[in-house]
Amino acid sequence: MKIRVFSSYHGMSYxxxxxxxxxxxxxxxxxxVTGKIxxxxxxxxxxxxxxxxxxxxxxxxxxxxxxxxxxxxLKSNHSIRHQQIGLLQVNSKKFLRGHFDxxxxxxxxxxxxxxxxxxxxxxxxxxxDEVGDIDLIExxxxxxxxxxxxxxxRIIDYx
Numbered sequence: 001m002k003i004r005v006f007s008s009y010h011g012m013s014y015x016x017x018x019x020x021x022x023x024x025x026x027x028x029x030x031x032x033v034t035g036k037i038x039x040x041x042x043x044x045x046x047x048x049x050x051x052x053x054x055x056x057x058x059x060x061x062x063x064x065x066x067x068x069x070x071x072x073x074l075k076s077n078h079s080i081r082h083q084q085i086g087l088l089q090v091n092s093k094k095f096l097r098g099h100f101d102x103x104x105x106x107x108x109x110x111x112x113x114x115x116x117x118x119x120x121x122x123x124x125x126x127x128x129d130e131v132g133d134i135d136l137i138e139x140x141x142x143x144x145x146x147x148x149x150x151x152x153x154r155i156i157d158y159x
Contacts, residue, residue, distance in 0.1 A: 006034045011134060024049075027057045035065045035086070040072055047074065063156065067112050085156060088116055092150020095123075110154070113146075120145050 003017045006026065010019045024046045026032040050057050060079065062072065065086030072082040090096050090109045096119070106112070111119075120142060121127075 001031070002029075003031065003033055004029050006032065006036065012136070026059050026062070027055060030058050031061045031063060032059055033063045033065070033085075037066045037068075037070055040074060043072060043074055047080075067114065069106070083156060085154065086112065087154055088113055088146070088151045089154050090150055091152055095149045111151070116146055116151055117142050120149060123149075 001016060004025060005017060005019045006021070006023055007019055008021050023038075023042060027046065027050055047057070049055070060081065062080060062082045063085045064072075064082060065084075067086055069084040069086065071084075074080055074082075087106055087110050090111065096111070124145070
């Protein structure tokens with residue numbers, strides 16, 4: 001599987017991952033990953049132009065890691081499914097359970113990764129400011145701790 005990420009941040013380099021800032025490129029790919037909150041009319045405009053100009057569309061799934069997640073209800077193409085991926089679920093009843101942030105409207109026993117990092121750092125006694133460049137080694141360490149605390153990625157339904 002090849003992944004095309006719509007983002008101006010190109011922080012990770014993997015052989016099967018590439019980036020674009022041209023939203024119309026999403027039409028070329030079956031699965032699109034986005035992390036930006038944009039007005040729905042931008043997506044609808046591209047889809048409408050593809051119909052008008054008879055441009056083939058392959059897009060069937062938009063995976064979205066934007067925080068907060070705002071579900072898309074695209075008026076021009078109902079066959080494109082929009083799924084949230086920027087959310088962790090808790091599979092342990094020992095560390096946390098319940099609603100962690102009611103203002104973000106996510107399901108019980110789910111939490112955004114940024115909040116998870118704050119909770120893990122607090123429980124580990126870390127009191128430093130995380131503003132600045134992303135340290136991928138530190139992110140890997142926090143992810144390992146998150147797994148040990150019982151957090152996991154949500155299962156993605158690709159059908």
